[in-house]
Amino acid sequence: MVGLHAKVEKSLRSQGVRYTTNRRALIEALNNTAGPLTVEELYRMTEPRIPYSSIYRDVRVLTDTQVLTLHHSADRSNRFELAEWLSGHHHHLVCVPCMAISDVSLPPDSERRLARLAESAAAASGYRVTGHSLEIEGLCPDCDS
Amino acid sequence: MVGLHAKVEKSLRSQGVRYTTNRRALIEALNNTAGPLTVEELYRMTEPRIPYSSIYRDVRVLTDTQVLTLHHSADRSNRFELAEWLSGHHHHLVCVPCMAISDVSLPPDSERRLARLAESAAAASGYRVTGHSLEIEGLCPDCDS
DNA sequence: AACAATTTGATAATCATTATCATCATATAT
DNA sequence: ATATATGATGATAATGATTATCAAATTGTT
Numbered sequence: 001m002v003g004l005h006a007k008v009e010k011s012l013r014s015q016g017v018r019y020t021t022n023r024r025a026l027i028e029a030l031n032n033t034a035g036p037l038t039v040e041e042l043y044r045m046t047e048p049r050i051p052y053s054s055i056y057r058d059v060r061v062l063t064d065t066q067v068l069t070l071h072h073s074a075d076r077s078n079r080f081e082l083a084e085w086l087s088g089h090h091h092h093l094v095c096v097p098c099m100a101i102s103d104v105s106l107p108p109d110s111e112r113r114l115a116r117l118a119e120s121a122a123a124a125s126g127y128r129v130t131g132h133s134l135e136i137e138g139l140c141p142d143c144d145s
Numbered sequence: 146m147v148g149l150h151a152k153v154e155k156s157l158r159s160q161g162v163r164y165t166t167n168r169r170a171l172i173e174a175l176n177n178t179a180g181p182l183t184v185e186e187l188y189r190m191t192e193p194r195i196p197y198s199s200i201y202r203d204v205r206v207l208t209d210t211q212v213l214t215l216h217h218s219a220d221r222s223n224r225f226e227l228a229e230w231l232s233g234h235h236h237h238l239v240c241v242p243c244m245a246i247s248d249v250s251l252p253p254d255s256e257r258r259l260a261r262l263a264e265s266a267a268a269a270s271g272y273r274v275t276g277h278s279l280e281i282e283g284l285c286p287d288c289d290s
Numbered sequence: 291a292a293c294a295a296t297t298t299g300a301t302a303a304t305c306a307t308t309a310t311c312a313t314c315a316t317a318t319a320t
Numbered sequence: 321a322t323a324t325a326t327g328a329t330g331a332t333a334a335t336g337a338t339t340a341t342c343a344a345a346t347t348g349t350t
Binding site for chain 3 (some may be wrong): 326
């Protein structure tokens with residue numbers, strides 16, 4: 001069982017990209033959070049502060065190298081998260097009032113059913129399905145009370 | 146069975162908003178397309194041309210009044226579509242290479258199963274679920290060949 | 291240590307989107 | 321119908337997020 005940073009480093013090196021302190025800090029911040037983060041949140045969460053220009057460049061590099069994936073949320077903000085091969089397959093729970101997003105995993109049988117369901121829904125259109133992602137909207141306990 | 150424009154007009158009027166020629170043209174363009182559209186696509190699809198400043202203002206007004214909903218796609222572009230109460234509940238089929246997005250509906254029993262699945266996935270987190278949306282990724286017949 | 295390649299941070303440039311405002315169109319009241 | 325009020329339009333300017341630039345610093349390699 002290899003650690004996260006080792007996996008990331010190996011992947012980046014194989015692509016001729018260095019795993020620097022800044023990038024490690026960004027990955028660390030994402031790994032400590034149960035949901036995708038905005039550039040601004042990454043800025044606030046890293047210590048010492050990484051300038052915005054560097055964060056923007058790094059999340060782009062990390063996205064281009066498949067270490068991160070970009071996620072667009074309903075408040076028009078871009079958020080980044082660890083790619084599926086690093087964090088495991090999961091879905092999102094979105095709180096509509098407060099816009100918080102948290103990861104949620106389905107039990108294996110539900111996940112299988114969902115995958116089959118996606119397959120058959122796409123069948124008529126002639127698509128070849130490569131993935132799926134479920135977004136569940138609602139109110140978090142805080143907003144619901 | 147009341148027409149789309151009549152429904153939209155009634156809703157807008159009740160909110161003190163006028164259903165003008167420009168807005169009607171935007172709704173018409175969206176209704177003639179099986180998927181969400183960008184501002185640029187709306188610009189190209191309407192005749193005579195509506196200036197960007199007006200399109201931006203109108204899609205905002207229409208979104209604020211619940212006639213449209215905003216959708217963020219993986220190419221970082223914002224797309225608009227008719228709200229669910231006008232177009233019916235549906236999901237999205239996204240072609241990863243060419244970024245085309247088309248609507249897809251599930252058969253009623255699949256839809257029920259999906260809704261139940263979303264419910265139970267959220268249960269542990271204490272969320273109150275109000276909706277869900279499935280995005281199916283893949284390759285459209287064109288990109289697959 | 292010397293060299294090559296990549297990264298960094300400061301800054302400027304770009305792009306999509308939003309705000310402003312004078313003019314125009316539509317609705318309502320007289 | 322005409323007057324008046326309200327909302328909409330389109331041209332343009334302003335904003336804000338993101339990306340590009342580039343000299344200096346860092347890291348990896350010989």
